[in-house]
Amino acid sequence: MLCGPSGSGKTTLLRHLKRELTPVGTFSGTLTYRGQLVSSLPAAVAAGEIGMVFQNPEAQIVMDTVWHELAFSMENLGIPPAVMRTRLAEICGLFGLEPLLYKSVHELSGGQKQLLNLASVLLLQPKVLLLDEPTSQLDPVAAREFIMALQRLNEEMSVTVIISEHRLEEVLPLADRVLMLEEGKLLADAAPRLFARYAGSGELTSGQYYLPAASRLYLSLSPEADSAAPENIPLTMREGRRWLHSLTEGAEKAAAAAGSIADREDQADQANRANRANRANRADHAPSPKPALAPNAHARIDSVTAASAYSPEVPSTLSNRPDSAEFPAAAAPLLTCREVTFRYEKEGREVLRKLSLTLKQGELLAVMGGNGAGKSTLLHVLNGLLKPQRGKTELAKGRTTGLLAQNPLLYFSYDTVAEELQHMGSYAGLSPEGAEREIEALLEVFRLREVLQSHPHDLSGGQQQQTALAMMMLMKPDILLLDEPTKGLDPAAKDRLAVLLQQLRGQGATILIVTHDVEFAARHASRCALLFDGGITAEGTPAEFFSSNYFYTTAVNRMVRDWLPQALTMEDVISLWPASAYRS
Amino acid sequence: MNSGFRSMHPGVALLYYAGLLLFALLVFHPLFLATEMAGLLALLLLQGQGRLLLRGLPFILLMAASVALLNPLFSHRGAHILFYFLDQPITLEAVLYGLMMMIMLLTILIWFISYNYTVTTDKFMYLFAAAAPRTALLTLMAIRFVPLFQRRLRQITLIQRLRGVDTGTGSLKKRMRDGMTLLKVLLTWSLEEALQTGDSMTARGYGSTKRSTYSIFKADLQDKLVMLLLTVSGMVTLLFWLQGYGKLEIYPRMNNMDFGWQDAVMYGSFCLFVLIPAGLEGKEKWLWRSSKHSTYPSDILKKTGTRSMSYRSQ
Numbered sequence: 084m085l086c087g088p089s090g091s092g093k094t095t096l097l098r099h100l101k102r103e104l105t106p107v108g109t110f111s112g113t114l115t116y117r118g119q120l121v122s123s124l125p126a127a128v129a130a131g132e133i134g135m136v137f138q139n140p141e142a143q144i145v146m147d148t149v150w151h152e153l154a155f156s157m158e159n160l161g162i163p164p165a166v167m168r169t170r171l172a173e174i175c176g177l178f179g180l181e182p183l184l185y186k187s188v189h190e191l192s193g194g195q196k197q198l199l200n201l202a203s204v205l206l207l208q209p210k211v212l213l214l215d216e217p218t219s220q221l222d223p224v225a226a227r228e229f230i231m232a233l234q235r236l237n238e239e240m241s242v243t244v245i246i247s248e249h250r251l252e253e254v255l256p257l258a259d260r261v262l263m264l265e266e267g268k269l270l271a272d273a274a275p276r277l278f279a280r281y282a283g284s285g286e287l288t289s290g291q292y293y294l295p296a297a298s299r300l301y302l303s304l305s306p307e308a309d310s311a312a313p314e315n316i317p318l319t320m321r322e323g324r325r326w327l328h329s330l331t332e333g334a335e336k337a338a339a340a341a342g343s344i345a346d347r348e349d350q351a352d353q354a355n356r357a358n359r360a361n362r363a364n365r366a367d368h369a370p371s372p373k374p375a376l377a378p379n380a381h382a383r384i385d386s387v388t389a390a391s392a393y394s395p396e397v398p399s400t401l402s403n404r405p406d407s408a409e410f411p412a413a414a415a416p417l418l419t420c421r422e423v424t425f426r427y428e429k430e431g432r433e434v435l436r437k438l439s440l441t442l443k444q445g446e447l448l449a450v451m452g453g454n455g456a457g458k459s460t461l462l463h464v465l466n467g468l469l470k471p472q473r474g475k476t477e478l479a480k481g482r483t484t485g486l487l488a489q490n491p492l493l494y495f496s497y498d499t500v501a502e503e504l505q506h507m508g509s510y511a512g513l514s515p516e517g518a519e520r521e522i523e524a525l526l527e528v529f530r531l532r533e534v535l536q537s538h539p540h541d542l543s544g545g546q547q548q549q550t551a552l553a554m555m556m557l558m559k560p561d562i563l564l565l566d567e568p569t570k571g572l573d574p575a576a577k578d579r580l581a582v583l584l585q586q587l588r589g590q591g592a593t594i595l596i597v598t599h600d601v602e603f604a605a606r607h608a609s610r611c612a613l614l615f616d617g618g619i620t621a622e623g624t625p626a627e628f629f630s631s632n633y634f635y636t637t638a639v640n641r642m643v644r645d646w647l648p649q650a651l652t653m654e655d656v657i658s659l660w661p662a663s664a665y666r667s
Numbered sequence: 668m669n670s671g672f673r674s675m676h677p678g679v680a681l682l683y684y685a686g687l688l689l690f691a692l693l694v695f696h697p698l699f700l701a702t703e704m705a706g707l708l709a710l711l712l713l714q715g716q717g718r719l720l721l722r723g724l725p726f727i728l729l730m731a732a733s734v735a736l737l738n739p740l741f742s743h744r745g746a747h748i749l750f751y752f753l754d755q756p757i758t759l760e761a762v763l764y765g766l767m768m769m770i771m772l773l774t775i776l777i778w779f780i781s782y783n784y785t786v787t788t789d790k791f792m793y794l795f796a797a798a799a800p801r802t803a804l805l806t807l808m809a810i811r812f813v814p815l816f817q818r819r820l821r822q823i824t825l826i827q828r829l830r831g832v833d834t835g836t837g838s839l840k841k842r843m844r845d846g847m848t849l850l851k852v853l854l855t856w857s858l859e860e861a862l863q864t865g866d867s868m869t870a871r872g873y874g875s876t877k878r879s880t881y882s883i884f885k886a887d888l889q890d891k892l893v894m895l896l897l898t899v900s901g902m903v904t905l906l907f908w909l910q911g912y913g914k915l916e917i918y919p920r921m922n923n924m925d926f927g928w929q930d931a932v933m934y935g936s937f938c939l940f941v942l943i944p945a946g947l948e949g950k951e952k953w954l955w956r957s958s959k960h961s962t963y964p965s966d967i968l969k970k971t972g973t974r975s976m977s978y979r980s981q
Contacts, residue, residue, distance in 0.1 A: 130872030142863035147811035154881035156871035493826040
């Protein structure tokens with residue numbers, strides 16, 4: 084697995100490994116494939132044995148029907164028809180593509196398209212598979228499916244997979260090696276647990292971004308994180324929970340023995356002991372699993388009692404999220420839609436069905452929902468771009484909305500960012516001086532000054548999005564409607580976006596985002612809503628909303644819900660955990 | 668959807684439609700033309716495409732009727748003058764010729780409907796690729812862009828409206844300028860994506876060796892048999908036509924229609940040619956209808972029933 088912030092050279096590295104796509108420039112050093120220089124490989128080997136799948140599912144597709152797209156790569160290498168037929172049959176069996184075989188490509192969902200791209204590459208029977216952020220444009224469900232397909236290939240066919248990825252929760256535990264790049268340099272090259280160890284010990288703090296929730300929690304909670312043996316660092320949810328069980332169990336035993344624990348040092352000590360106990364358990368585990376099972380079962384009972392003991396106090400301690408308190412429910416409704424029904428065609432399906440939603444002043448409302456649930460349609464209706472067939476959307480008097488669509492490229496029509504902003508300024512009815520001043524201020528906020536003279540298409544995804552957002556801000560909208568703003572962003576860019584959104588809220592903007600990103604919504608929204616079957620089925624503050632969900636919640640919450648049912652983020656847990664340990 | 672004639676190898680369909688078009692243009696005889704039209708109509712109706720036919724009917728009839736009416740008004744050749752219309756002689760030959768033209772036009776228009784329904788784009792491209800693989804590949808890739816661009820343009824139009832670019836409002840000049848802007852956005856975006864598509868093509872070895880072609884169509888025994896029948900009956904008809912049969916002379920003077928045995932043989936083989944697909948379609952229809960009504964032919968089910976009972980009784 085390759086990780087690192089965008090612009091760190093992940094794509095460039097991958098493209099060097101694929102001879103046909105080697106970027107233009109000066110190259111030094113050697114690249115070998117099975118001991119042979121990559122540049123001297125025969126064409127068929129270079130194309131067939133090293134396969135590559137890119138980020139954008141749509142742009143990689145060449146033909147218009149599924150079977151033809153699949154056959155395309157084999158046709159290129161001149162494989163005889165009988166062989167093609169067999170390979171096609173195999174791959175369709177593996178990926179379940181048979182029902183789609185005669186479909187037109189544009190009828191497929193994004194996830195299906197990406198699987199098609201993967202299948203098309205696999206038909207050449209590659210030995211090495213290069214993947215450049217293949218799931219960044221997919222929703223979580225499709226992404227997981229894609230990663231599971233990769234896992235099968237890797238484990239069952241022993242295909243070497245080199246993947247650059249931001250979705251670490253799923254990929255990192257599967258990886259054999261993690262490489263971290265930053266500014267073109269290799270910062271780390273280690274097994275996942277060792278990588279987590281580096282990231283935790285302060286040698287590689289920027290690596291923390293790229294760890295799954297379980298490891299991050301461990302590194303920030305466990306007192307011995309700095310000296311922990313790599314094999315103890317949990318990577319998956321299951322390992323994380325096991326560790327937490329052992330932690331609480333150990334704490335309980337120690338508490339019973341010592342009577343009371345007063346300060347944090349003691350508690351740390353205890354956790355140490357717990358961990359040692361844990362390690363001992365594991366040592367037991369290897370020869371005979373029986374004794375190891377018993378303490379686990381015991382711990383579960385303990386944890387239930389522990390949870391019931393302190394859960395009533397949890398809401399009061401959840402004060403690190405200011406939004407819920409700052410903006411009371413009594414705030415004036417800004418945008419309401421009442422029983423809105425919308426469909427695209429007369430005979431079409433009702434995308435929105437009797438949907439009612441209220442957006443209040445100063446909120447950051449996150450609307451979540453599956454693929455094709457109508458999230459983008461809802462935004463278009465709220466913005467007035469689409470007129471619902473029934474129901475009404477009402478905007479408070481004198482207020483305006485600004486929409487940021489999923490694809491920022493739709494906004495650009497001039498050659499430089501500066502021109503885009505100037506034209507937008509004049510459309511917004513600002514005087515040249517006024518526009519100048521506004522743009523200056525926005526450049527500061529959106530950090531676009533250095534790319535002012537670039538072509539919008541040459542920017543990174545995050546910068547394109549910020550440019551489009553800056554353009555919308557020139558219209559001075561009171562309500563911002565953002566469609567999947569975190570799609571394809573690396574963790575650092577997500578944090579920057581969050582800071583930006585809070586800043587805009589501080590200036591009085593009300594924000595509605597539709598997103599798949601549960602972690603982002605849990606961390607930054609003041610209210611969450613779930614769109615399902617054309618209507619809003621659940622809504623509430625993040626704590627209420629997510630803690631009542633079982634599957635649809637953050638990784639941290641899933642891990643700690645037995646002890647801290649309302650804790651959603653790392654910060655929640657860190658602030659709550661010592662207290663709970665103390666109580667138990 | 669794909670059954671009967673439509674599910675056959677594209678080569679068969681191509682041969683059939685090419686033959687029909689050739690005969691419609693060559694064989695100038697009302698009986699032959701009417702037969703051909705009847706064959707096509709029967710095929711379409713058996714395929715359940717009456718609605719498709721009905722939709723095109725007003726246009727077809729208008730075209731055909733106008734030819735039938737206009738010919739006698741403009742052509743005054745022929746020996747039998749029926750009457751004078753605005754001092755112009757209307758001859759029997761011209762009227763008959765007009766009617767013949769009408770039938771021919773009707774046949775060709777119905778031919779188009781049937782052809783479009785049976786020979787879909789992918790079948791055509793398959794046949795085309797056999798003749799010119801590179802051009803076919805390019806054409807296929809280009810064809811994909813038409814609906815893709817339409818969808819993209821719709822998105823762009825929607826979003827650009829947010830920044831005042833709207834072809835629906837403003838002066839004509841502004842609208843035209845806005846239209847150009849929309850196209851420019853579409854073009855930049857699509858070129859950008861095309862670069863990625865190009866990468867994906869080279870990554871998958873495009874142009875590295877001579878391409879082979881994968882085909883989803885396979886010719887089975889029935890395809891070959893029908894192909895043979897069509898060829899033979901078509902050749903026989905053509906040979907007789909070359910001998911001068913199956914031609915009706917109207918101009919300059921209408922001859923008596925004499926229908927000898929040669930004409931009869933020619934007509935017979937022509938009928939065979941025209942009606943094979945309709946026959947196949949009819950067979951298919953009958954197959955499904957009869958299998959729906961008849962009971963399950965095998966009695967395996969009954970047997971297992973008794974066997975299990977006897978087993979239990981033991």
